[in-house]
Structures are given as structure tokens and as C-alpha cells.
Amino acid sequence: MIRVEQGSAPLIVSIPHAGTDIPEGIHGLVSPDLARHDADLYVDHLYAFARELDATIVRTTVSRTVIDVNRDPSGHTLYPGQFTTGLCPIQTFDGEPLYEPGALPDQHEIERRRAEWFDPYHLALALQIERLRAAHPALVLYDAHSIRSVVPKLFDGELPNFNIGTNDGASCAPALTQAVEAICDASPHSRVTNGRFKGGWITRHYARPDExxxxxxxxxxxxxxLIETSDTWPPPWHEETAQACQQILRPILTACIDFAKAQA
Structure with missing residues (x-):
């Protein structure tokens, strides 16, 4: 369920939400389709080119409905006052219930899922950070996500194309943020930094820019x-649109590597 592809460049691409697997033993869901509705669709496929940059990729194939590896396991909300989902989500981003009445995962079930899928993901990330820090004076942990462009319960209107999160500047050096921003701003797409999405638990937990x-x-x-459509979900992979996006993402990941190497 946890997939690690090791590279030697000072870059880790974390993909925590592209999984759609619903393992055996997950009971009480309204439907498997609904449980997969909020996946970061095809993000693992979108960033597959990172292997060509010698980056390390860490991802899980398990649906975020089973357990969200980008949530604070203590239950602390990352966005106080705003709607968000928890460690084991019980509703979709649209507020639809994911479980049948009376079938919500109890604390024992949440702990079981944490031990089986959450902890191994974070062990994998920690080990890759340790491995690469032994070889490089600095590295970048790039947490890769996507979301539907319009989700009224989460944000107003249409989300900008590129949403950069650095925990209000606390998770990385300004030079890295500026390098990524410059590439986004040179594209035909919209960009915001630390807007609705400031970085999830992975970004906040592992960031140690001083180290x-x-x-x-x-x-x-x-x-x-993708070509988003409200008529059918999920939309199919769209090669032409994805390639155009990758032409922007590739220099972004390259800039992350160059930044890390420059810290020597």
C-alpha cells in the first residue's frame, strides 16, 4: 500500500491523496465510489516524470477516506474555523455522509487504520528524509495535491490553478517560495501563496528549514x-492537458532541486 521509489536528488515528492484503494475490512461505507470521490485524481501519474529528475517519490495507494495521512493524528484542526475533514473522514468535501447510519469508525478502528496505513507512510517519509539528509546539506519535501476547482463547502468561487502552501512562510526558505512562484507566474495560469491551502500536516510536521x-x-x-465535468466523475486522464501542466511542474521540481543544491 505504501510505494517508495528512491532517487538520489535532494527532493522528495510526497503523494498522500491519489490512492483509491478500499482495503478489505473497511465496513459501513455508503458506496466505494463516494469513498473515492475526493481523491487527488491521477496526481501519481501527473508527477511520474519526477523519476527522470532522480527524485524520491513516496505515495500511498489507499483512499483518504480509509485514513488521511495528511492530517494531524492528534485531531488538531489545521484550519481553525473552516470546514475540513479528519483523520478518518466521515463526510465528503461536499458534506455528504461517507458511512451508513451507526457505522462510523470508532476509536479502536481509527487506531487500527492508523497502525496499518498512517504510521507506515510517515515511517517511509522519515526514513527518506534521513537518507537524503545524510547525502545532502539540504532537501525539499514537496507535497503534491489536487482538488476540484469548485468546492463551495471548502472555499468561495473557483480555486486558483496553483496553490502554494508554506505555512505562512514557516516551512521553507523565502528563496524556495519565490522560485516556485516565479515559474507559476510565468505560466498562463493563476497562482496564490498561503491562500485557502497553507500546507497540511506533512508540510508543517516535517519542515525544519533551519536544519x-x-x-x-x-x-x-x-x-x-484535467478536463473537469460535472456530468461524469471521475473524469478520464487527459493527456494533452496533463502534458501542458507538466511543462510547468517539471521546472518547478527542478527549481526545488537547484535550491537544495545551492544550500551547500
Whole structure:
């Protein structure tokens, strides 16, 4: 369920939400389709080119409905006062219930899922950070996400194409943020930094810029690489649109590597 592809460049691409697997033993869901509705569709496929940059990729194939590996396991909300989903979500981003009445996962079930899928993901990330920090004076942890362009319960209107999150500047050096921003701003797409999405638990938890671990989150509006439609879901992979997006993402990841190497 946890997939790690090791590279030697000072870059880790974390993909926590592209999984759609619903393992055996997950009971009480309204439907498997609904449980997969909020996946970061095809993000693993979108960033597959990172292997060519010698980056390390860490991802899970498990649906975020089973357990969200980008949530604070203590239950602390990352966005006080705003709607968000928890460690084991019980509703979709649209507020639809994910479980049948009386079938919500109890604390024992949440702990079981944490031990089986959450903890191994974070062990994998920690081990890759340790491995690369032993070889490089600095590295970038790039947390890759996407979301539907319009989700009224989460944000007003249409989300910008590129949503950079650095925990209000605390998770990485300004030079890294500026390098990523410049590439986004040179594209034909819209960009915001630390808007609705400031970085999830992965970005905030692992960031130690003073110790050479710089973390940044990229939340893509899905229209940036897919043809979104309200008629059918999920939309199919759209090669032409995805390739146009990759022409922007490739220099972004390259800039992350160059930034890390420059810290020597």
C-alpha cells in the first residue's frame, strides 16, 4: 500500500491523496465510489516524470477516506474555523455522509487504520528524509495535491490553478517560495501563496528549514491538468492537458532541486 521509489536528488515528492484503494475490512461505507470521490485524481501519474529528475517519490495507494495521512493524528484542526475533514473522514468535501447510519469508525478502528496505513507512510517519509539528509546539506519535501476547482463547502468561487502552501512562510526558505512562484507566474495560469491551502500536516510536521529540511505544498486545481465535468466523475486522464501542466511542474521540481543544491 505504501510505494517508495528512491532517487538520489535532494527532493522528495510526497503523494498522500491519489490512492483509491478500499482495503478489505473497511465496513459501513455508503458506496466505494463516494469513498473515492475526493481523491487527488491521477496526481501519481501527473508527477511520474519526477523519476527522470532522480527524485524520491513516496505515495500511498489507499483512499483518504480509509485514513488521511495528511492530517494531524492528534485531531488538531489545521484550519481553525473552516470546514475540513479528519483523520478518518466521515463526510465528503461536499458534506455528504461517507458511512451508513451507526457505522462510523470508532476509536479502536481509527487506531487500527492508523497502525496499518498512517504510521507506515510517515515511517517511509522519515526514513527518506534521513537518507537524503545524510547525502545532502539540504532537501525539499514537496507535497503534491489536487482538488476540484469548485468546492463551495471548502472555499468561495473557483480555486486558483496553483496553490502554494508554506505555512505562512514557516516551512521553507523565502528563496524556495519565490522560485516556485516565479515559474507559476510565468505560466498562463493563476497562482496564490498561503491562500485557502497553507500546507497540511506533512508540510508543517516535517519542515525544519533551519536544519535543511524545506517543505512546500502544491495544491493544483484539477482543471490545470484535467478536463473537469460535472456530468461524469471521475473524469478520464487527459493527456494533452496533463502534458501542458507538466511543462510547468517539471521546472518547478527542478527549481526545488537547484535550491537544495545551492544550500551547500
Amino acid at each position: 535543511g529540511v524545506h517543505a512546500i505544498q502544491m495544491e493544483l486545481a484539477m482543471r490545470t491538468y
